[in-house]
């Protein structure tokens with residue numbers, strides 16, 4: 001226990017007084033006597049260099065690098081500022097306390113007062129930075145101090161083998177390489193760094209000459225001088241052979257981190273962005289490639305290793321706790337130690353274990369040890385291992401990994417960034433400006449462009465042409481542009497992302513503040529219910545007003561997915577077993593239409609099947625397209641045989657009968673009327689060839705965890721009455737009914753009446769057999785880059801709506817003025833967009849809103865939840881009606897689909913099969929984790 005300066009703002013009864021050297025204790029007591037006669041406490045004498053400075057360092061291991069220091073902000077001073085506790089101050093370390101009148105041998109002392117008031121008065125009396133007459137003209141520095149209890153951890157026992165450590169998936173091989181190879185490897189990385197530095201210096205010199213010549217030619221002397229000076233600075237920097245610490249890495253060449261240096265080969269890891277730069281750096285040098293191959297062949301590894309990070313640690317330097325980003329690297333992490341031992345610790349939850357990594361040893365982190373435990377190296381100069389003190393020397397570690405192109409699907413979601421695990425931020429990723437500065441000037445850009453292996457390296461070969469899975473398929477008019485990573489100008493895509501993220505957070509905050517202000521004026525809070533204006537959506541949902549339905553879906557499905565595409569995509573990666581087994585049931589070489597493909601997560605599930613993905617949200621189609629051309633894919637990886645385009649599922653731009661299979665996963669529930677659902681299913685039937693099969697999944701009314709789902713959603717009451725109870729007819733009833741044709745969908749709004757065999761009620765069953773409509777929120781966190789735009793839009797939409805409401809004559813609450821919902825809007829609800837009929841602004845239910853408490857922009861998505869019989873009956877109805885266009889003539893062969901044909905069916909013409917009965921069969925309907933799934937086949 002001792003004392004340290006208190007953090008700013010903390011007032012205690014102790015004062016830290018600097019500048020006391022040569023004063024006596026008596027003098028100090030006298031000066032401060034007017035404020036309560038404090039006791040003077042002296043700090044420890046400086047520690048004697050003992051057998052163990054290192055021993056002390058090892059035993060009093062520095063605080064865990066990841067946890068905030070147990071001492072307050074002045075912890076670095078702890079050892080020098082430490083004094084024994086008051087009762088032993090003058091005995092423990094100073095057996096001969098100085099006489100009261102003897103000059104003090106220390107530069108600072110501590111004063112203990114009776115109470116905080118006395119200490120505060122004394123502190124206030126000391127002139128800041130000026131001579132103080134009462135102290136004999138000395139300048140005293142003054143601060144509050146507080147007791148520091150030494151909470152430094154006792155060093156934990158260090159395991160010597162993987163078995164002893166006992167973390168599954170971890171393997172340690174001792175003496176994996178010999179001393180000669182060890183020396184060669186270290187020499188190779190040093191040489192690589194030197195070569196890079198040299199080349200960069202030459203390039204910089206060239207650039208400097210070029211820039212100066214250019215400037216001189218232009219006769220702009222001043223500018224020329226400026227450019228030349230910059231270029232010269234760049235040369236100097238390059239000559240030092242180190243990056244500028246801002247992550248301008250290259251292929252080889254040391255990058256300076258705070259305390260250690262790193263080099264990257266194959267791909268560069270950007271510590272500021274905390275992600276791998278997807279652009280390959282070029283082939284690894286032979287020494288690294290050879291080693292990578294050898295390691296890859298180990299049974300514990302068994303995977304290609306295409307990325308190498310070399311870390312250099314000097315004694316006292318460690319590494320903060322982290323998991324290697326799941327989404328960036330796949331499979332095992334392989335670490336070869338050279339030059340010196342170190343101790344690596346692994347921790348999970350409150351548990352931590354330490355393992356000795358001797359020089360020349362090989363560590364493999366796989367499975368649980370790689371995905372679920374953080375690893376780190378305590379910052380020490382020596383390690384106490386089995387009672388023996390091992391001094392650390394320069395350690396160079398070689399960490400080999402495989403870059404991953406797709407989100408992680410591991411079984412350890414806690415630490416999985418792909419699965420929304422909470423990754424503690426690293427120090428570097430929190431630095432406010434680092435990694436965001438644009439490259440300073442053209443000369444420096446040229447320098448980087450010219451550096452071998454640097455920014456100017458040719459990009460990975462242009463992505464292979466996407467598979468052309470069918471003849472005569474029309475693509476979206478403008479193929480989706482690759483979204484990320486942006487072209488970077490020396491600064492890197494990650495920097496741009498980081499930059500983009502900053503204003504978004506700011507915009508979020510600004511948005512929140514702005515709304516908070518407005519909330520004040522309306523007298524309403526921010527987080528209110530959406531129920532009020534959800535009713536306006538209900539006016540459209542389930543009705544037969546086609547324009548209103550389209551507008552509802554545009555607002556509450558398409559626009560939302562466009563706005564949240566990349567965030568949504570980051571949460572969608574798990575391949576559903578049911579969909580996988582459906583895909584596996586298809587013949588090799590099958591062509592599959594993935595209608596509403598979202599981020600394209602089913603592309604490539606089967607490498608011998610071509611998937612044609614389409615989505616009405618161009619945002620999601622872009623994400624899916626990016627998957628095909630992802631620069632993150634290692635060059636050797638074959639992209640899946642797939643393509644992505646923007647298309648409306650109700651108007652699929654494909655030839656009739658061209659697909660062997662169809663996926664329609666989590667799409668049908670976004671269709672806002674029974675007729676539109678049947679239309680979508682009939683489109684699937686149309687593109688299937690006879691014998692082709694489809695799987696359709698929808699959200700079920702029977703949610704597995706209703707408290708976390710339905711209870712949080714906003715129900716939309718059907719305009720013509722409440723949804724039917726779940727006691728709907730068994731599928732067979734609907735199936736039987738379906739054979740007789742399809743009723744007018746308008747009739748379906750008579751939902752809840754129940755349907756029975758012989759009523760020809762397939763579509764009617766689809767409408768009302770227990771299903772229910774909801775608005776389901778999506779929270780787009782402020783820190784997402786896309787949140788900035790969304791927040792601004794949400795705010796301006798809300799302002800407009802408010803303005804419209806205010807402009808309305810008093811008492812006019814709109815069309816629905818008599819309803820309580822409209823009433824609520826008329827009061828000026830600021831938490832939801834309202835909008836619809838109430839102010840004639842369109843189809844909207846709740847508009848996106850900024851929720852300051854949740855730190856997110858909240859969107860509302862329209863969903864229709866299904867019962868089993870309802871889904872079954874809907875499919876039966878579509879089978880009975882036949883493929884889209886079958887009854888409308890003409891359109892089917894044209895490869896394009898107008899609304900006409902369905903209109904015929906919807907109008908009740910039914911019997912698309914020309915009275916020949918259903919065109920196929922419903923093979924199965926089953927429940928899978930809150931979803932109903934139907935598999936059906938087209939037979940003719």
Ligand SMILES: O=C(O)CCC(=O)C(=O)O
Nearest residue numbers: 309311324335375397399
């Ligand atoms: O240097 C080491 O041993 C560990 C390196 C590491 O964990 C990393 O680079 O992610």
Ligand SMILES: [Fe+2]
Nearest residue numbers: 322323324375
């Ligand atoms: Fe690591």
